[in-house]
Amino acid sequence: MPVMASALRLLPRRAPWATAHALTCRSISSTAPRFQTLSKTGLYDLHVAKGGKMVEFAGYSMPLLYGDVGQIESHNHVRTRAGLFDVGHMVQSIISGGSAHGFLEWLTPSPIRSLPLHGSTLSVLLNENGGIIDDLIVTKQSHDGDKFYVVTNAGRRERDLDWFADRIKEWNAEEGKGKDKPVSLEVLEDWGLVALQGPEAASVLQSLVDQPLGSLYFGNSAFMNINGVRVHVARGGYTGEDGFEISISPQDTLAIAEALSAPSIVQWTGLAARDSLRLEAGMCLYGHDLNEDIGPVEAGLSWLIGKERRSGPSANFIGAEHVLRVLGKGGLDHKKRRVGLIVDGPPAREGMAIYDSEGKEELGSVTSGIPSPTLGKNIAMGYVKSGWHKKGTELKVQVRKNMRPAVVTPMPFVAPKYYRGP
Structure with missing residues (x-):
């Protein structure tokens, strides 16, 4: 073929x-x-x-x-x-309890409360500095929002479960939250x-x-x-x-x-x-394309932050102060952005440096890279300085000792085929 x-x-x-x-x-x-x-x-x-x-x-x-x-x-x-x-x-888990939806909206920036029954969302667990502890899928399993099915990454098992346990303890001790309607975590071992x-x-x-x-x-x-x-x-x-x-x-x-x-x-x-x-498909692999020093804005995941979670009482998730300051037009600008790249020549691998089009200024590095079987081209994902992330921007990637031309390309590289109805 x-x-x-x-x-x-x-x-x-x-x-x-x-x-x-x-x-x-x-x-x-x-x-x-x-x-x-x-x-x-x-x-x-x-x-x-x-x-x-x-x-x-x-x-x-x-x-x-x-x-x-x-x-x-x-x-x-x-x-x-x-x-x-x-x-x-x-790691498959069930988070349940009378204030489970509020608890998950404290841990993530997503609008968990508005999920329909059996509806799911991709989201992120954030640390106090707005960095991504893990990405996860949250599925609502009860009308009242007191039961959610959660899937997290195996490589983050200890970190995630410790984080859940500590935050549950903190949440359940607070008046008006878990103290009145406690939450619990069940790992589906x-x-x-x-x-x-x-x-x-x-x-x-x-x-x-x-x-x-x-x-x-x-x-x-x-x-x-x-x-x-x-x-x-x-x-x-x-x-x-x-x-x-x-x-x-x-x-x-x-x-x-x-x-x-x-x-x-x-x-x-x-x-x-x-x-x-x-x-x-333009999807991140934790530990490579995401880590605790990267926030959702830098990762190109701003869409996970629900509009109702960006201001007012609903902007109460862990790490909100930092994330919303980076997101806001009048606040700190993000210093780097996740981008997709098409790379000429040999494939660009993780850790390879990304430069401007003249190969003089180092702008970031590749986090994932492969020859694409579907496209017959070398594709990569990485982070560059903000301002160099726009579609069509010409860059160079240092592959071994050579500078290879690359162009910023929208992700996903291959159009998704999700079933959204007949």
Whole structure:
């Protein structure tokens, strides 16, 4: 295929395994400290049986690739058909209690209160300085706003859970807040989580569930039965394709995963393709594109800050003073901005310096970079000084010892295909 051929020309001449490893392991293996004993999801034995090449990721042994299927082939399969990912390493939790919505609006800048029942939002946990502790998905699971399903990153597990515990203690001690209506956190230990992604994901899932998927739009969820097993199905994902993230009780995870992967059009997909798919979709990887020294404005995530959360009594989230000062026209300007780049020549990798068009002034650095299998071009994400972030701005990236031309390009690099209705 032309796109695959052009993408292959961008890759070093090495064995398929070495190529895929070089493409992804540098960026995915450092999202958490090294662990002497790696954890395993409930699907570990299945991955091994399927020929999964297991690597360390966020303290877990996770599949990078399967058998002889290379990263590009796997990536393209998700873009054209359907791939199934094990994301059971992610931390699934329930935050509940009479003031749960208020608690989450204290922890995040998002308008949690206005979420519809079973509606979800991407958000960020912020520290006192407005830096991003983690990105997370919050789903409302009760009419009264007293129960929320929350998914956070495995590589931030200890930091996040400690933060939740400390803030819950603080919240529950305060009059008019948790002291009257306390909140609690339940971690759904060992629960399975799989992501079915791609243009044929809906047809695959529809053949297994007991209700129509046509009214389940992007950003919404529902409880359904797969082969008589109750699961939580959220429409969304980390690839830019239509798809679903399915939460499953520990005792049923293996059986449901096997049912979802049984159709021949579904291919088990590992971390290698997950990384290239998410970068084409312009999505951040915590620990690389986000960290506690970066705020939502610098990260290009200002849209997560609800309009009603920007002033008045509702502007009461942790880190608000700093974030709103950076956001406001009359306050401190942001010093850097996250941008997308198309890079000529060899691919730009994490840590490579970004310069002005003459290669004289250093403006920032690359945080993620790959050859795009879909576009046949080298794409990257990074941070540059504010003012250099506008579409079409010509820059240079130092790739090894050479300055390579780059141009600021809007993200996502590949148009998303989320299902928003017929």
